[in-house]
Amino acid sequence: MPLLRQLEFAFRTVAGIADPGRFGAPQDAGVTAPGYNNAKPNLNLEETARELLGSLGATRIANDLRVEWNSRLKTAAGRVDYHQKLISLNPRLFEHPAEIDRTLRHELAHILAQFRAGRRRISPHGTEWRQACRDLGIADEKRCHNLPFRARTYVAPFVYRCPNCRQDFLRVRRLRRAVACLGCCRKHNGGEFDPRFRLRLIR
Ligand SMILES: [Zn+2]
Ligand SMILES: [Zn+2]
Structure with missing residues (x-):
C-alpha cells in the first residue's frame, strides 16, 4: 500500500x-548578435572578441586580447584584467549558454572603455563602460557579473x-x-x- x-x-x-521566472537566466536573444551563443567547447570567443574590438577602433590592442575559461571563478560569470588584456569566463556559463556572449561583451566593454579613456582613471561601471556596452550591442547590460548559479x-x-x-x-x-x-x-x-x-x- x-x-x-x-x-x-x-x-x-x-x-x-x-x-524559474524569477531566477531563470534572462533571455538575451535579439540584443546580441546571433551566432555567438552556441555553447560549444571550441567556441572561438577570442577571435570574436578581437574582431569586435577591432571594429570599434581598438585595433592596437585587439591582437593582445586573450579569452580563457577559468574554473577558479566561483559566482562571477566573468572577470577582466585590463593590464593583461585578459578576459576570464566561468565554465559554468555552459549551463547558461545565452549568457556566454553577453558576459564576453560585458567584460569586453571594460577593456574598450579603458582603452578609450587612456590613462585616465574611470569607474568600473560608469559612463564610459555604459557607452562601450551600447557600442557592443548590450545597451541594457547591468553592472552585475553574477549569474544565478546558486539559485539555479x-x-x-x-x-x-x-x-x-x-x-x-x-x-x-x-x-x-x-x-x-x-x-x-x-x-x-x-x-x-x-x-x-x-x-x-x-x-
Ligand atoms: Zn489535487
Ligand atoms: Zn563589469
Whole structure:
C-alpha cells in the first residue's frame, strides 16, 4: 500500500523559491548578435572578441586580447584584467549558454572603455563602460557579473501534477513513492491516500 506523504507544504515552499521566472537566466536573444551563443567547447570567443574590438577602433590592442575559461571563478560569470588584456569566463556559463556572449561583451566593454579613456582613471561601471556596452550591442547590460548559479540549484527539475485539481508540485528529486495530492485527498477521501489523486510526473 503506497503511503500518503504529506508533502504539500514542502512542495509549496520549494515552488516558492523555484519559480524559474524569477531566477531563470534572462533571455538575451535579439540584443546580441546571433551566432555567438552556441555553447560549444571550441567556441572561438577570442577571435570574436578581437574582431569586435577591432571594429570599434581598438585595433592596437585587439591582437593582445586573450579569452580563457577559468574554473577558479566561483559566482562571477566573468572577470577582466585590463593590464593583461585578459578576459576570464566561468565554465559554468555552459549551463547558461545565452549568457556566454553577453558576459564576453560585458567584460569586453571594460577593456574598450579603458582603452578609450587612456590613462585616465574611470569607474568600473560608469559612463564610459555604459557607452562601450551600447557600442557592443548590450545597451541594457547591468553592472552585475553574477549569474544565478546558486539559485539555479533550487530550480526543481521535476514537475508533478495532480490529475484532479491540476495543481503543479515542483520537486528537486524524483519521488520514490506514490504521492497523492493532499488537498484532494482531504477534500474527497478524508485525508487518506487515494490513487485517483496520485501525482503524475509531467516534466
Ligand atoms: Zn563589469
Ligand atoms: Zn489535487
